[in-house]
Amino acid sequence: MSIKNKKETKQKLLDAVGKILIEDGFQNLGINAVAKKAGISKVLIYRYFNDFDGLLSSFAEQKDYWLNEGSAFTDFLDHAKENDMRSAAPKLFQNMFNDLIRNRELQEIKRWELFENNPVIENIGKMREEIGIKQMKKVAEILKSDEKEIQETTAVIIAGLYYLALRSKTTEMFNGINLRTKEGQERITRAIETILNKLF
Amino acid sequence: MSIKNKKETKQKLLDAVGKILIEDGFQNLGINAVAKKAGISKVLIYRYFNDFDGLLSSFAEQKDYWLNEGSAFTDFLDHAKENDMRSAAPKLFQNMFNDLIRNRELQEIKRWELFENNPVIENIGKMREEIGIKQMKKVAEILKSDEKEIQETTAVIIAGLYYLALRSKTTEMFNGINLRTKEGQERITRAIETILNKLF
DNA sequence: TATCTTTGTAACCGAATGGTAACATCATAA
DNA sequence: TTATGATGTTACCATTCGGTTACAAAGATA
Numbered sequence: 001m002s003i004k005n006k007k008e009t010k011q012k013l014l015d016a017v018g019k020i021l022i023e024d025g026f027q028n029l030g031i032n033a034v035a036k037k038a039g040i041s042k043v044l045i046y047r048y049f050n051d052f053d054g055l056l057s058s059f060a061e062q063k064d065y066w067l068n069e070g071s072a073f074t075d076f077l078d079h080a081k082e083n084d085m086r087s088a089a090p091k092l093f094q095n096m097f098n099d100l101i102r103n104r105e106l107q108e109i110k111r112w113e114l115f116e117n118n119p120v121i122e123n124i125g126k127m128r129e130e131i132g133i134k135q136m137k138k139v140a141e142i143l144k145s146d147e148k149e150i151q152e153t154t155a156v157i158i159a160g161l162y163y164l165a166l167r168s169k170t171t172e173m174f175n176g177i178n179l180r181t182k183e184g185q186e187r188i189t190r191a192i193e194t195i196l197n198k199l200f
Numbered sequence: 201m202s203i204k205n206k207k208e209t210k211q212k213l214l215d216a217v218g219k220i221l222i223e224d225g226f227q228n229l230g231i232n233a234v235a236k237k238a239g240i241s242k243v244l245i246y247r248y249f250n251d252f253d254g255l256l257s258s259f260a261e262q263k264d265y266w267l268n269e270g271s272a273f274t275d276f277l278d279h280a281k282e283n284d285m286r287s288a289a290p291k292l293f294q295n296m297f298n299d300l301i302r303n304r305e306l307q308e309i310k311r312w313e314l315f316e317n318n319p320v321i322e323n324i325g326k327m328r329e330e331i332g333i334k335q336m337k338k339v340a341e342i343l344k345s346d347e348k349e350i351q352e353t354t355a356v357i358i359a360g361l362y363y364l365a366l367r368s369k370t371t372e373m374f375n376g377i378n379l380r381t382k383e384g385q386e387r388i389t390r391a392i393e394t395i396l397n398k399l400f
Numbered sequence: 401t402a403t404c405t406t407t408g409t410a411a412c413c414g415a416a417t418g419g420t421a422a423c424a425t426c427a428t429a430a
Numbered sequence: 431t432t433a434t435g436a437t438g439t440t441a442c443c444a445t446t447c448g449g450t451t452a453c454a455a456a457g458a459t460a
Contacts, residue, residue, distance in 0.1 A: 003407090003408090003455095003456075004406080004407050004408070004455085004456060004457075005407085006406080006407070009407080009408085025315070027227075027315065027316075030446095030447070030448075031447085031448060031449080032446075032447065032448075040408085040409095041408060041409050041410085042448085042449085043408075043409075043410095043449090043450085043451095044407080044408070044409095046449075046450085047407085047408095052448080111314065111315055113367075113370060113371070114311065114314065114315075114363075114366055114367060114370060115225070115227065115311055115314075115315065115366075115369075115370065116227075116370065117370055122370075122371075125370075125371055129371075129373050129374070129375070129376075132375050132376070133375065133376040136375060136376065149387075149390065149391050149394050151375060151376050151377065151387075152377060152387045152388060152390065152391035152394075153391045153394060153395055154375065155360075155364070155374060155375040155376075155377055155388070155391070156357060156360040156361070156364070156388065156391055156392065156395065157356060157360060158360075158375065159359070159360040159361075159362075159363035159364045159367070159374070160355075160356040160357060160358075160359040160360030160361075160363065161356070161359075161360075162359075162363050163314075163359035163360065163362050163363035164355070164356070164359045166314055166315075167313075167314060167359070169315075170313060170314060170315065170316065170317055170322075170325075171313070171322075171325055171329075173329050174329070174355060174359070175329075175332050175333065175336060175351060175354065175355040175358065176329075176332070176333040176336060176351050176355075177351065177352060177355055187349075187351075187352045188352060188355070188356065190349065190352065191349050191352035191353045191355070191356055192356065194349050194352075194353060194399075195353055195356065195395070195399065198398045198399055199394075199395065199398055203425090203426075203437090203438090204425080204426060204427080204436080204437050204438070205437085206436080206437070209437080209438085230416095230417070230418075231417085231418060231419080232416075232417065232418075240438085240439095241438060241439050241440085242418090242419085243419095243420085243421095243438075243439075243440095244437080244438070244439095246419075246420085247437085247438090252418080401460100402459100402460080403458100403459080403460075404457100404458085404459080404460095405456105405457085405458075405459095406455105406456080406457075406458090407454105407455080407456070407457090408453105408454080408455075408456090409452105409453085409454075409455095410451105410452090410453085410454095411450105411451085411452085411453100412449105412450080412451075412452095413448105413449080413450075413451095414447100414448100414449095415446100415447080415448090416445100416446085416447075417444100417445075417446070417447085418443105418444095418445090418446105419442105419443080419444090419445105420441105420442080420443075421440105421441090421442080421443095422439105422440090422441085422442095423438100423439085423440080423441095424437100424438080424439075424440090425436100425437080425438075425439095426435105426436085426437075426438090427434100427435090427436080427437095428433100428434090428435090428436100429432100429433090429434085429435100430431100430432085430433075430434095
């Protein structure tokens with residue numbers, strides 16, 4: 001609106017970060033790119049966020065993916081009764097996969113985690129790791145499954161869903177499955193159900 | 201050895217590519233870096249390989265990962281009898297995981313596949329994709345499993361192993377499992393066995 | 401109105417990138 | 431021995447990167 005407005009300018013810069021992640025990928029996320037995309041001098045990034053990492057921290061704080069991603073899981077666990085747990089568990093992982101496929105911003109952050117040790121990204125990873133462990137413990141507790149390797153097996157499956165979602169950006173086919181079509185994605189979600197049903 | 205030797209020089213440049221992948225990661229793989237690592241003028245890269253992509257193509261041709269990675273699988277399939285197939289199948293995936301964890305060069309190429317569409321990397325991906333499909337068909341054929349979703353379920357598992365191997369570079373813990381210790385890696389390989397046994 | 405702080409931009413810096421041109425050196429065939 | 435093509439290096443180019451300095455414009459305050 002106004003010509004000189006700190007709050008608005010900061011928001012424009014933060015929005016530019018998200019735009020670049022979606023439109024250009026995290027590898028093109030830099031101070032110059034953000035300033036250009038926001039149409040604002042990069043000097044203000046240093047002035048308002050001190051640092052490029054400061055900008056990223058504010059971005060992460062605003063978006064707090066790791067918490068949101070956990071919330072759906074937590075809600076589910078709170079409302080799940082023991083008897084409907086087994087039938088609902090596959091849905092949980094299916095939702096996780098669908099979210100990952102659709103949310104390109106989150107996808108880029110996961111891709112980022114996978115190849116750089118940026119302190120900001122690292123912190124997000126640690127927080128999400130803690131939440132993940134708590135969730136798994138709760139799942140194991142509720143399921144009362146005789147399966148001792150819940151943590152390990154779910155790790156493999158979750159990792160698989162991450163990889164498939166990320167891979168869909170750079171390739172169509174993986175192991176004969178088209179990762180970019182609804183049909184291919186449904187083959188994956190059906191497989192999730194099959195695996196979980198046989199496992200627990 | 202000799203002061204002026206084209207063949208030797210070309211080899212030094214190709215070796216430098218592998219060194220950079222292992223020591224610095226694919227994101228630092230560039231013409232200047234290769235020349236510097238090889239201790240050879242970058243002009244010779246253009247002269248001998250025409251292009252940076254030409255250098256990468258020669259590197260890929262020399263290493264032909266996608267074929268090697270398939271070979272262990274193919275050998276296994278050729279020697280497997282129907283009755284020992286079920287018990288041997290987990291070993292196959294476990295070996296795949298162990299190789300990925302150890303072979304940092306291959307790891308970098310998989311990481312590369314995951315975030316860029318370099319034509320050279322893309323070609324490698326396509327060749328490996330074709331081999332993968334053939335292998336999966338063979339597995340399904342031999343297993344004669346009533347499980348209709350072999351392709352889909354193995355896709356999830358293989359993808360999971362890829363992700364865990366790649367993630368181990370940037371983080372220690374994933375879902376409460378230490379990806380960098382032998383103990384953590386063994387928890388994964390045991391989980392592979394559990395999953396496959398229950399699936400097929 | 402005059403002064404001082406905040407918000408903003410333009411212009412520059414050094415380092416690193418991919419790429420090229422000019423030149424030096426060696427091996428060998430005439 | 432001399433000329434020629436292959437092998438190799440140095441020096442440069444334009445561009446882009448993160449980062450800084452200097453300065454202008456707007457708002458607030460006295």
